[in-house]
Amino acid sequence: MSGHTVVTGIGVIAPNGVGTEEFWAATLKGVSGIDRISRYDASGYPSPLAGEVSDFDAAGHLSSRLLPQTDRMTQMALAASDWALADAAVDPAALPEFGMGVVTASASGGFEFAQHELQKLWSKGPEHVSAYQSFAWFYAVNTGQISIRHGMRGPSGVLVTDQAGGLDALGHARRHVRKGTGLVVSGGVDASLSPWGLVSQITSGRLSRSADPERAYAPFDTSADGHVPGEGGAILVLESEASARDRGARIHGTIAGYGATFDPAPGSAREPGLRRAIELALADAELAALDVDVVFADAAGVRALDRIEAEALAAVFGPYTVPVTAPKTMTGRLYSGAASLDVAAALLAMRDGVVPPTLHVPDQAPDCPISLVQDTAREMTVRTALVIARGHGGFNAAVVLRAAPDGDRPGTP
CATH class of the missing domain: 3.40.47.10 (Thiolase/Chalcone synthase)
Structure with a gap:
């Protein structure tokens, strides 16, 4: 494994489990997080199902100052990055700030935040629109907020390639590690289940129109007619093998x-x-x-x-x-x-x-x-x-x- 890029930390937030071990236990048992959308009345939409993260309390993870600045997507990404770094037993404050990078993926940006601000614009006027709208919606906001939170000022970026983004981000992060960056936080977290986000996804023509959670998303089946959207994802900590071994890190595996x-x-x-x-x-x-x-x-x-x-x-x-x-x-x-x-x-x-x-x-x-x-x-x-x-x-x-x-x-x- 000499010279390889290894994974030393995992942070998961998913519809069937908040936290890595919670997600994994539910997944092995076949516990599904797909159900009717609960955060608003979706009965008038042709695709009323989603994989919602129902038991995530952002206020329990983030400061009251940060909450009004961030979309739900970013709140979950910040929590997952905290968990990944804790799993890797990394204290970012003890590492060189330019030796740590962040590369994430995003498919839609902060759609829910943007919808709320557009509603304020048209119902109350421009003076009611949050100044944080200027960045909270942006595709790169997760990368930026993780970087700020942990003082990571090394090579960073964002990949926007829809469902492929979670792998493209890891591939890009591995390049940075190979070029000498000691640690890169990488992965993808999305959350675009607000009414505006759901409508945008419906226009793709790829969402299932079934209202039955056990039949709506059936890949490789003769009845397959689309997928069910969801929110969440995973953040990983990537390091060079040499760096991980020097600090005695636990290694989950190699991105080979x-x-x-x-x-x-x-x-x-x-x-x-x-x-x-x-x-x-x-x-x-x-x-x-x-x-x-x-x-x-x-x-x-x-x-x-x-x-x-x-x-x-x-x-x-x-x-x-x-x-x-x-x-x-x-x-x-x-x-x-x-x-x-x-x-x-x-x-x-x-x-x-x-x-x-x-x-x-x-x-x-x-x-x-x-x-x-x-x-x-x-x-x-x-x-x-x-x-x-x-x-x-x-x-x-x-x-x-x-x-x-x-x-x-x-x-x-």
Whole structure:
């Protein structure tokens, strides 16, 4: 593992669990966080379901000064970054400020904050609009607020590639680590379930219109008609292996490979780019397809997109071979938070030797020749995992994760 980029901290906030261990316990039990939207009356919307984070109290994590400055998305990202740094046993105040960076992903920015301020503008007038609107809505606000909170002034950035963003952020963060930045906080957290955010997502045509939480999001199923949106995600702490070992850090695993591609224009006869992204990630990790123990799928929940993903996996691994799972069937698709949450789940699967299940796929489509881990968790050794993600507009990303040596893995003597 010499010279590799390792993960030393994980912070999770998800619809089925606030906190890493809470999320993981619920996920292994098949507990879903998908239900009817509760924060407002969504009965008039064609897609009334979502994966809401219902038990997060921002006031319990952030100061009263910070709360009015931040969108719900940022409040959750700040909490997750605190938890990730605590998990990594890192005190940012003790490290060089220019030796720490922040790279996050965002798909929509602070939509809920922006909606509230627009309502004030049109109902009360411009003098009632918060000055914080100038940045609280912005795609890069999570990066900025995490950086300010922890005094991290090293190389930083934001990736805006929809669902692929959680992997693209990690890939970019790994580049910074390789160039000498000692520690990078990275990942994605999104929260765009306000009425304005929901309407914007409905226009994509990819949201399920079902009102049944157990049938609305059924990726790779013959009945798949879209996905359920969700909020939350995961923040990770990345370090060089040398840095982690120098301070005696616990290592969750290694980001061994990363690949990203872009699909050809609609109507093109060229192959979609997902297969190429997977092959690039495997080549970057210097691994063969046979080395992969499990795949965490993108799981679009749209028949045509599910077929493309399954065909790519079958082409790389062979039909019905490597186990494939989509735990996001318990959370909904979290946009920039989805893939980073899958990375967290893959690292936990390595730690505990168990693969989380995919729910609600009773009739797997015959044109999706993959070996789904369905309904119940599967105990198995996981040393190498592939996480794949796609964003609306043609983004494809893949990350290969490798388990840490036994002496470095959480829970080992």
